[in-house]
Amino acid sequence: MLNFVKVVCCGSGPITSKANSRVKHARKVLTNRRVREREGLIFVEGIRLVLDAVAAKNEPEVLFFTDRAMSKGEYGAAMQKLISTLPHDRVVYSSEEIMQHLTDTENCQGVAAVLKKKQAIAPAQPSLVLALDRLSDPGNVGTLIRTAAGAGAHAVFLTKGSADPFGLKTLRAGMGAQFRIPVLPNWEWSDIESYSRERGLALIVADGSGDVRHYSYDWKEPSMLVVGAEADGPSEEVLKSADCCVSIxxxxxxxxxxxxxxxxxxxxxxxxxxxIVG
Amino acid sequence: MLNFVKVVCCGSGPITSKANSRVKHARKVLTNRRVREREGLIFVEGIRLVLDAVAAKNEPEVLFFTDRAMSKGEYGAAMQKLISTLPHDRVVYSSEEIMQHLTDTENCQGVAAVLKKKQAIAPAQPSLVLALDRLSDPGNVGTLIRTAAGAGAHAVFLTKGSADPFGLKTLRAGMGAQFRIPVLPNWEWSDIESYSRERGLALIVADGSGDVRHYSYDWKEPSMLVVGAEADGPSEEVLKSADCCVSIxxxxxxxxxxxxxxxxxxxxxxxxxxxIVG
Known part of the structure; x- marks a missing residue:
């Protein structure tokens, strides 16, 4: 393993300075959504998430790793393989302190990366999509992206005012589902509505006071499910365009x-x- | 309002010292599960949760409040009413700093209480109950208690090794559902199994590799649903006693x-x- 590090890092020791320009830039990408969106970058931490992100064609700009990352069995081997395929100037061998500074977690796995985000494409002819209207809790947004992928939805749209689906907390809650299903943030509601009309999707809004039970609606029809903000529920604008409001x-x-x-x-x-049942 | 505070607190100013014995004890109840369980106490923060806890016959030992709590419209009025019914020596008028010290939240509502926990009773003849087997994330445990109450389950059992359903994070995620449905922590699995056998409940385990789809099982039968640990899933012991393993x-x-x-x-x-559908 030490040999591996030597080869990749040309024999130099790990980076230990928080003032290192790449460390400083990575922190900015981690902590600042505007930087992420302006530069088209994401910050990903953890072996599994980094591997998922790369597999989904998000291009590593810089990958930080510590000794710890190499000792993780099967995943460690996959990580070594990934690192050895990257140009040397994109790989930064780091001290554990730098990694902790970068990731804000105590039990991190010793890998983090800044990646050029692959542009998601809205599916041309989906039969089930999820739209999140000003959902602000990163845990809820990540969980819903993971759930939508599990339930076979074809994309997740988010209106402006929703949590960043590619923030670190959201990525963790999503367990990498963001890299397996198209996730489309920062949409105006009117554009989401147009998208769904053009594709013949019925707009079905989850609403506690909806008069149709969620299991009485015929979900075999091409549909967009809309989930509204945690505290206030769906907005007036969304309710006005709804074809049906379902409640549980x-x-x-x-x-x-x-x-x-x-x-x-x-x-x-x-x-x-x-x-499935038909 | 100032008059109200004067009457309740006999004209004295707010408590400002972290060394105050009741403040110190409340912190212990908040931060230490063993203290909570040994003394049969819970720590609850926020107007709505405190009102829910009291309505469910958890007896306030001491209630801390700040000026802020009284200015919350409808809820503030309910809180004033509650405070005025408590013996004066159970009410502590506190500075905002003490409240923040007590609750670890910046946006707290100015009310927190230590309450004698009402003993939950396992229902005699339930038709649907939830059991959590070593579920360790407080957010998941709280969310599942809230969900079980919403779905009409009659109780939630937790094995030893699960998160404390009455810890502050769990109470927050549960939105007070802990006070509306019997929640029974610290059970041995063998006792949960005996309970369900004696009451004729089928033991149905949620298991990613279960061979029955979750919607193919007949849930009109009296049933106990078991959800296992986040990472490992249900334990061997639980799987051995399962009548059916369902997967989504x-x-x-x-x-x-x-x-x-x-x-x-x-x-x-x-x-x-x-x-409902029958």
Whole structure:
């Protein structure tokens, strides 16, 4: 392993300075959504997520690794293989302290990367897509992207005002699903509506006061499910364009409500059940 | 409002010292599960959660409040009413700094309480219950308790090794559902199994490799759904006692999997759908 490091890093020791220009830039990409979007970059941490990102054709600009990353069995081997295929000037051998500075996690796996984000393309003829309207919690957004991928949805759209689907917390909650399904942030609602009209998708809004039960709607029809903001629910604009508002019937105690990610998941998998059962 | 504070607190100013014995004890209850369980106490923060806890007959030992708590419209009025019914020696008027020290949140609502926890009772003849087997993430545990209450389950059991359902993070994720449905922590699996056998509940385990699809099982039968640990899934012991292992079919890409709380939610609401549709 030491030999490997020597070969890749031309014999030099690990970087230890937080003032290193590449470390400073990576921190900016990690912490600042505007920098990420302006430069078309993402910051990814952890062996599995970095491998997923690269497999999905996001191009590594710089990959940081520590000794720890190489000792992780099967994944460590895949990581060594990845590193050995990258140009030497894109690989930075780092101290554990630098890695911790970069990732804000204590139990990080010793790998992080800044990657050029591959542009996602909205599918031409989808039969099920998810749209998130001003969903602001990164955990909910990541969980819903992961769930949409699991339920066989073809894309996830996000309106302006939603959490960044490619922020670090969102990537963690998404477990890399962002790299397996097209994820399209920063849309105006009117453009999402046009997209769905042009493709013949019915606009179905999850809404606690919706008058159709979520399992009574016919999800075999080409559909876009819209999930609204955690606290306020779907916006007026979204409700106005809805073809149907579906609600999940809850136990009698009216104090109950559902987390936005849970509500989205229950409906997406009801859609999937109907599509399988026929 | 100032008059109200004067009457309740006998004219004295707010407590400002972290060394105050009641502040110190409340911090211990907040931060230490063993203290909570040994003394039968819970620590609750936020107007809505405190009101829910009291409404569910958890007895306030001490309630801390700041000026901020009284200015919250409808809820503020409910809080004033609660405070005025408590013995004066159970109410502590606190500075904002003390409240922040107590709750670890910057945007707290100015109310926190230590309460004697009402003992939960396992229902005698339930038709749907949820059991969590070493589920360690407080967010997942809280979300599943909230979801179980929403889906009309009659209780939530947790094995030893699961997150504390009455820790602050879990209470927040549960949105107070812990006070509306019996929640029973620290069970041995063998006791959960006996409980379900004695009541004629089928033991249905959520398991990614289960050979029955979650919607093919007949959830109109009295059932206990078991959700296992986030990373490892259900334990050998649980699998051995299962009457049926159900899995949620996922989109073809085998990289997909579901968050434990999402998987539990999808199955609980499929059970509820079948029970409504008949």
């Amino acid at each position: 019937p809850l136990a009698e105690d009216s104090a109950e409500s559902l987390n936005a990610a849970v509500a989205g998941a229950v409906i997406l998998f009801e859609a999937q059940r109907q599509r | 079919p996922l989109a073809e890409d085998s990289a997909e999997s579901l968050n434990a709380a999402v998987a539990g939610a999808v199955i609980l609401f499929e059970a509820q759908r079948q029970r």
